[in-house]
Amino acid sequence: xxxxxxxxxxxxxxxxxxxxxxxxxxxxxxxxxxxxxxxxxxxxxxxxxxxxxxxxxxxxxxxxxxxxxxxxxxxxxxxxxxxxxxxxxxxxxxxxxxxxxxxxxxxxxxxxxxxxxxxxxxxxxxxxxxxxxxxxxxxxxxxxxxxxxxxxxxxxxxxxxxxxxxxxxxxxxxxxxxxxxxxxxxxxxxxxxxxxxxxxxxxxxxxxxxxxxxxxxxxxxxxxxxxxxxxxxxxxxxxxxxxxxxxxxxxxxxxxxxxxxxxxxxxxxxxxxxxxxxxxxxxxxxxxxxxxxxxxxxxxxxxxxxxxxxxxxxxxxxxxxxxxxxxxxxxxxxxxxxxxxxxxxxxxxxxxxxxxx
Amino acid sequence: xxxxxxxxxxxxxxxxxxxxxxxxxxxxxxxxxxxxxxxxxxxxxxxxxxxxxxxxxxxxxxxxxxxxxxxxxxxxxxxxxxxxxxxxxxxxxxxxxxxxxxxxxxxxxxxxxxxxxxxxxxxxxxxxxxxxxxxxxxxxxxxxxxxxxxxxxxxxxxxxxxxxxxxxxxxxxxxxxxxxxxxxxxxxxxxxxxxxxxxxxxxxxxxxxxxxxxxxxxxxxxxxxxxxxxxxxxxxxxxxxxxxxxxxxxxxxxxxxxxxxxxx
Numbered sequence: 001x002x003x004x005x006x007x008x009x010x011x012x013x014x015x016x017x018x019x020x021x022x023x024x025x026x027x028x029x030x031x032x033x034x035x036x037x038x039x040x041x042x043x044x045x046x047x048x049x050x051x052x053x054x055x056x057x058x059x060x061x062x063x064x065x066x067x068x069x070x071x072x073x074x075x076x077x078x079x080x081x082x083x084x085x086x087x088x089x090x091x092x093x094x095x096x097x098x099x100x101x102x103x104x105x106x107x108x109x110x111x112x113x114x115x116x117x118x119x120x121x122x123x124x125x126x127x128x129x130x131x132x133x134x135x136x137x138x139x140x141x142x143x144x145x146x147x148x149x150x151x152x153x154x155x156x157x158x159x160x161x162x163x164x165x166x167x168x169x170x171x172x173x174x175x176x177x178x179x180x181x182x183x184x185x186x187x188x189x190x191x192x193x194x195x196x197x198x199x200x201x202x203x204x205x206x207x208x209x210x211x212x213x214x215x216x217x218x219x220x221x222x223x224x225x226x227x228x229x230x231x232x233x234x235x236x237x238x239x240x241x242x243x244x245x246x247x248x249x250x251x252x253x254x255x256x257x258x259x260x261x262x263x264x265x266x267x268x269x270x271x272x273x274x275x276x277x278x279x280x281x282x283x284x285x286x287x288x289x290x291x292x293x294x295x296x297x298x299x300x301x302x303x304x305x306x307x308x309x310x311x312x313x314x315x316x317x318x319x320x321x322x323x324x325x326x327x328x329x330x331x332x333x334x335x336x337x338x339x340x341x342x343x344x345x346x347x348x349x350x351x352x353x354x355x356x357x
Numbered sequence: 358x359x360x361x362x363x364x365x366x367x368x369x370x371x372x373x374x375x376x377x378x379x380x381x382x383x384x385x386x387x388x389x390x391x392x393x394x395x396x397x398x399x400x401x402x403x404x405x406x407x408x409x410x411x412x413x414x415x416x417x418x419x420x421x422x423x424x425x426x427x428x429x430x431x432x433x434x435x436x437x438x439x440x441x442x443x444x445x446x447x448x449x450x451x452x453x454x455x456x457x458x459x460x461x462x463x464x465x466x467x468x469x470x471x472x473x474x475x476x477x478x479x480x481x482x483x484x485x486x487x488x489x490x491x492x493x494x495x496x497x498x499x500x501x502x503x504x505x506x507x508x509x510x511x512x513x514x515x516x517x518x519x520x521x522x523x524x525x526x527x528x529x530x531x532x533x534x535x536x537x538x539x540x541x542x543x544x545x546x547x548x549x550x551x552x553x554x555x556x557x558x559x560x561x562x563x564x565x566x567x568x569x570x571x572x573x574x575x576x577x578x579x580x581x582x583x584x585x586x587x588x589x590x591x592x593x594x595x596x597x598x599x600x601x602x603x604x605x606x607x608x609x610x611x612x613x614x615x616x617x618x619x620x621x
Contacts, residue, residue, distance in 0.1 A: 058527055080526040087527040093520035097542045106538070107528030151524075158528060 009193030010071030010161040011036045012057055017066035019052050027052045028219040029066065034162075036071075039188060039196040041206035043242070044216035050199045053216070054164050057197060059083050070162055081110070086155030090167040092147045094139040100126070100150050101135040107158040125157040126150075128190065130183075145176045152187070162195045169205060181208055203243050207231065215239045231283075233348050240281040240350065247287070249280040249319050251349075258349065261317020265294045267347045279350040282342050284311070287323035289332075292341030296321060300332045314340055372602075379595035395596040401580065405600070408576040411491060412559035415498035419555045420548060422499060423506030428536065430507075431514035432522075442511055448504040456501040457568035464488045489571045497565045502558060506551035513547035514540070546616065553612035557605050577601045 012034040019027040027049040034040040042050035055061045056068050059080035067076045075083050094103050104122045113121070126132045129149040139147055148168060155163060168184075169177045185208070188196060200206055206213045207227045215223040215230065215238065223230060223239040234240035237248055251258040255274050257266050265280070272278050289312070298316035310331055312323045323340055332338050382390050395401050429435075430442050463469050464485045471483025487493050517540060525535045563578040575583070577597055585594035 058523070060523055080523070081529050081531050083527070084529070085527060087524060089520050089524070091518065091520050093518060093524040095521060095525070095539060106525065106530070110525070110528050110530035110534055154524075154528070 009036050009191070009195055010073075011038070011195050012040075012162055012197060013067075013069040014053065014056070015067040015069065017053070017056055017063045017068060019049075019056060019061050020064050025219050027056070027063075030221055032214055032221060032224065034195050034197060036195055037193045038211045039198060039209055041198045041200060041210035041213045042216055043200060043203060043206040043213050044222075045201060045242070047218075048216040049219040050201075050216045051166055052219075054166050054197055054199045057083075057162070058085055058087050058164055084158065084160055085162050085164055086158060086160035087164045088148070088151045088155050088166065088168045090170045092139070092144075092151045092171075094147055094150055094154070096139055098138075099135070100131065100137050100139070100142075103139070103150055104154045104157045107154060111158060121157055121159075125153040128156060128187065129153040144172055145180060148172065148180065149183075152184075156191070160194065162197065165196060165198045167200055168198075170200075170202070177205075181205060185209055207243070213243070215242060217242070234281060234350070237279055237281070237350055240279075240348070244283055245322070247280075247282045247284060247321050248350075249282070249316075249321065251278055251280045252276075253278050253349070260296070260319070263294075263296055263317065265296075265347075266344045267294075267349055268344070269349060272349050272351045276351065281348045281350055282346060284322040285309075285324040286346040287321065287325075287340050287342050289323065289325045289328075289338060289340060291339050292343075294342050294344060294347075296340040296342075298338065298340065300334055300336045300338055303331050303334065305331070312338070312340075314338060316340070375595050376599055378591060379599045381592060383592060391592045391596050395593055395600075400575065401597065404575045404577050404580040404597075407491065407574060408560060408578075408601075411494060411498065411574075411576060412556055412562075414495050415502060415559045416552055416556040418495065418499040419503045419506045420552050423503045423510060423551065424544070424548065426503065427507045427510035427514060428540070431511055432540075445504045445507050445511065449508065451501075452564065453501050453562065454564040454568045457497045457565050460488060460493070460497055460500065461568070464493070488569055489573075491571065491574050493569045494566055494571055494574050497569060498559055498562060501565065502555045505555050505558070506548070509547040509551045510544055513544045517543055549612070549616050553608065553616075557608055560605055560608070561601065577604075 014030045014032040017027060017030045018025060030049070030053055032040075032053075042053055044050045052061055056063055057070065057075075059075065059078060063076060067074055069075065070083060070085065095106065098106070101122050104125050105118050108118045108121060122135075123132060126135055129152050131146065131149045131153055134142060134146060134150070139150065142150065148171075152168075165184075169180050172180060188194070188209075198206070198209060210227060212224060212226055213230055214221055215236075217238050222236050223234065225235075230239055230243050234243065234246070240246040241248055249260055251260045251265070253269055253272050253274055253276050254264075256269055257264050258269065258278065258280060259265070260280065267280065296314070296316045298314040298321065300312060301315050301320060302313040304311040304313075305327070306324075308327055309324045310326075310328050312325065312332070314321045314323060321340060379391060380387050380389065382388055430438050430445075461468060465471070465488055466482070466486070468483075468485070470485045474480065474483035474485075487496075521539055522535055525539050530538070561578055562576070563582070566574055566576050566579055567582075577600065581594050581597045581601070584590045584597060
């Protein structure tokens with residue numbers, strides 16, 4: 001059923017997909033296309049609808065409106081077992097009473113793969129995730145990271161056209177997580193045609209792994225673009241603060257410059273009406289300490305030492321500005337007057353209309 | 358007096374008396390003659406056979422029916438599933454003869470089913486006469502004891518990670534395979550626990566057999582009753598009772614060994 005045609009990988013399309021429980025809408029008319037071979041991260045806080053979107057592809061929720069397509073196949077009304085997707089979840093969901101090899105073989109047997117071919121494909125999937133040496137173990141005898149690899153091998157063994165990853169690294173500790181992140185990236189290089197839908201609330205995972213990121217909030221898609229686009233020029237306040245935790249400062253727009261309190265700041269004002277209020281978006285690590293172009297004078301409200309950097313919170317004209325600067329020999333004292341600056345090209349101006357959405 | 362001694366006096370001493378009586382023939386003294394006599398009695402052999410096959414049959418029936426019903430309640434969403442699950446608990450508190458009485462109302466000689474039949478056809482008696490046969494006892498026992506299997510099963514099902522079931526269906530497994538390979542293995546300890554409980558209770562069941570009025574169905578507890586009360590043969594009654602106790606206790610021992618193997 002999912003034999004030959006999905007081995008090469010296919011895309012995913014959400015066509016106005018809405019999911020609701022009673023009167024509570026958890027996913028609101030999602031339009032999104034994941035190209036064949038693309039890694040799409042669904043990024044958002046909990047309750048944003050990202051997991052619901054993934055479950056709509058897997059077939060565990062039924063949309064009240066809209067269609068879900070895998071490749072050119074409309075799967076909206078297909079049961080999960082006929083969709084041929086690989087899925088990996090945060091809790092691993094390995095079958096506890098089966099050895100690793102039987103876990104991985106489960107999908108092949110369920111899809112009635114040729115008996116003689118099964119051992120080879122199990123070995124191949126375990127090889128790919130580096131778990132070949134653990135084939136005879138039971139899940140309870142493995143660490144969390146190893147269990148997650150087995151879960152990935154189990155999903156890959158059926159050679160799915162699309163791979164759905166639901167917070168796959170959230171249960172791992174930080175060090176293991178960055179290692180697994182690198183492995184997922186190299187796994188995708190080995191399977192360049194498989195589309196991956198990657199649900200996460202962690203912006204680092206999304207920025208590292210994704211070709212494109214779909215930012216979700218309150219059941220809706222807020223923004224979608226490459227990591228660089230979203231990071232450098234976010235189109236909404238939500239994206240700016242969720243991806244990279246940017247400073248969002250309300251400013252009054254002039255021509256070629258904006259006003260924050262007493263300060264006149266030079267930024268690109270193209271596309272924003274003069275005289276209107278807008279939101280100035282600057283990343284904390286692009287804000288420097290000391291005099292420079294676009295100077296902001298303020299009072300130090302808090303200083304946090306973070307090893308390689310100092311995070312300063314500075315009150316400027318009633319706004320709290322975050323600045324991440326290289327570790328300071330003598331950090332400023334609380335209440336001290338300081339000057340911050342940022343380069344005009346490092347700021348993005350968001351017009352109020354977009355941010356209100 | 359240590360508590361253990363107190364408990365032993367209250368609970369074990371009567372048992373000791375019972376065993377002692379079973380080795381005491383009417384003429385007095387101590388001998389195994391009562392056992393030789395009872396084992397040679399065809400009535401006892403038949404009762405032993407009836408007891409075992411009824412208990413085993415009822416247990417198998419309860420396991421199959423209980424597993425299916427618990428599956429439906431736990432995994433098939435339908436309105437009122439929670440109420441049904443709660444009713445299972447209430448059912449456990451019912452006395453066993455109540456079920457038998459209820460079945461008598463439906464299938465008894467003058468029950469609803471036969472009454473409708475005689476009204477419609479004008480015949481003298483209805484076609485449902487199975488209640489006084491061993492099959493009637495079997496039906497009543499399965500009806501009454503099935504919830505005893507469902508209780509631990511429902512608890513076990515609620516422990517199963519739904520993500521496992523979703524993973525299995527994503528991998529291409531349909532419902533029967535998921536039941537067989539995911540749900541059943543995780544429910545085995547609960548099935549073993551419920552099954553052995555029902556087996557032991559069926560071996561000792563008295564009320565259901567008595568109330569169905571099945572004259573030809575003599576189980577060991579019935580035999581104890583008739584020897585002791587109807588024939589006033591205390592020694593023989595005690596012998597049968599001891600046999601019954603030995604079967605129950607050895608089954609319980611077997612259950613403990615098996616359940617430890619399965620890792621329950």
